[in-house]
Amino acid sequence: MATLSEFNSSKFRFWLFLSMILLVIVHGYNLNERYLEPWTLVDEPLTFTTFFEYLTANGLFRFFVPMLFAISGFLYTLSDHKPYGVRTRKRLRTLGIPYLLWSAVGLALVFGMEHFAYTRNIIASTHMMQIQENRIFLADYHWYEVLVRWILVPVPYQLWFIRVLLIYNIAYPAIRWCMTHRVARWVYFSLAGLLWWATVNVGLLEGEGLVFYGLGIWIAKTDFNIDTPTRWLSPKLWGPIFIGLSLVKTLLAFRGMAWLGGAVFPTLTIMHKLVELSGFVFCWYGFNMLVRWSIKREWFAHLSSYSFMIYGLHAPLVAFAIESALQVIGAPDIRRMVAYILLPVVIIAFCVGVGALLKALSPKLYGLFTGGRGLG
Numbered sequence: 407m408a409t410l411s412e413f414n415s416s417k418f419r420f421w422l423f424l425s426m427i428l429l430v431i432v433h434g435y436n437l438n439e440r441y442l443e444p445w446t447l448v449d450e451p452l453t454f455t456t457f458f459e460y461l462t463a464n465g466l467f468r469f470f471v472p473m474l475f476a477i478s479g480f481l482y483t484l485s486d487h488k489p490y491g492v493r494t495r496k497r498l499r500t501l502g503i504p505y506l507l508w509s510a511v512g513l514a515l516v517f518g519m520e521h522f523a524y525t526r527n528i529i530a531s532t533h534m535m536q537i538q539e540n541r542i543f544l545a546d547y548h549w550y551e552v553l554v555r556w557i558l559v560p561v562p563y564q565l566w567f568i569r570v571l572l573i574y575n576i577a578y579p580a581i582r583w584c585m586t587h588r589v590a591r592w593v594y595f596s597l598a599g600l601l602w603w604a605t606v607n608v609g610l611l612e613g614e615g616l617v618f619y620g621l622g623i624w625i626a627k628t629d630f631n632i633d634t635p636t637r638w639l640s641p642k643l644w645g646p647i648f649i650g651l652s653l654v655k656t657l658l659a660f661r662g663m664a665w666l667g668g669a670v671f672p673t674l675t676i677m678h679k680l681v682e683l684s685g686f687v688f689c690w691y692g693f694n695m696l697v698r699w700s701i702k703r704e705w706f707a708h709l710s711s712y713s714f715m716i717y718g719l720h721a722p723l724v725a726f727a728i729e730s731a732l733q734v735i736g737a738p739d740i741r742r743m744v745a746y747i748l749l750p751v752v753i754i755a756f757c758v759g760v761g762a763l764l765k766a767l768s769p770k771l772y773g774l775f776t777g778g779r780g781l782g
Contacts, residue, residue: 416701423710425470434750435463444678445671455739465652469685475615479622500777508718512561585624641692648684711780715761
């Protein structure tokens with residue numbers, strides 16, 4: 407059974423915080439096709455702005471998703487000495503309650519925005535609330551559709567991670583059993599790997615993180631070295647693979663249909679998964695100097711305490727901010743690039759400010775929204 411050193415504890419905190427920053431940037435992607443899938447093509451001219459935005463938002467920054475699932479599995483395993491019921495009730499409190507609260511905030515935000523002409527048009531232009539051709543606002547929903555939206559399909563779309571993680575935590579005993587039995591482990595990784603590779607879900611059991619959550623559990627249950635890479639996990643090997651694949655994948659997103667025809671979609675999907683995997687390995691082992699530098703800074707300790715606040719509050723604000731900004735500044739490349747860089751900074755600062763104010767005025771309420779995180 408693994409133990410968590412002081413450095414790795416700080417390292418986990420570093421990557422959790424940086425992942426929230428990258429998440430906001432990814433959600434700040436402002437090209438015409440906003441919803442990014444592994445196989446998304448870019449149907450607009452290839453420029454520095456369009457290439458850079460796709461390269462980062464759908465390439466270089468995507469490693470944090472598998473990393474977060476692996477960290478979550480690892481950390482949950484460290485509490486194996488606690489009864490299942492105690493742990494599950496705690497997760498319902500620290501994940502389930504924030505999930506429902508932030509989802510409710512998203513619904514309330516949209517409902518309020520629909521009462522003003524300008525913000526109503528912003529909602530319409532994002533198509534975020536559309537469920538039928540002529541039903542594009544929350545006010546058009548039936549009560550049961552609002553309930554489904556609140557519980558299963560939150561307006562703050564980033565909450566999918568909490569929903570999935572909570573399901574994984576509930577299923578933890580079965581996943582742990584697979585990780586501690588050789589044959590079951592191979593079967594698990596084979597099936598979970600296929601779900602991840604194909605981007606397929608089985609009901610509420612989403613395949614995006616299942617393989618990495620199990621990996622985190624397996625690492626915690628063994629003496630696998632998460633401090634020093636083996637020869638085959640060296641960042642010198644995986645770094646060029648990560649960057650090279652990201653560059654080629656981005657170019658294919660613009661030119662792939664002309665070069666490969668319909669084969670571009672499975673090609674992009676495969677490359678996307680390899681980018682995630684190689685980026686995970688490269689960044690985990692390759693940025694230790696940056697981790698050590700960051701954790702010694704007081705400002706980092708202060709800002710990272712608001713990681714969950716950034717996670718919960720940034721969307722759908724960032725989506726509405728993109729639409730509003732583009733309506734004001736238009737869509738020339740240089741302006742879109744400025745918006746892509748500056749809007750996430752503004753949103754992150756806003757989230758930290760709201761978090762600091764809420765914590766000062768009502769620590770108890772802040773604790774409810776963050777699951778008790780950042781109160782220490």
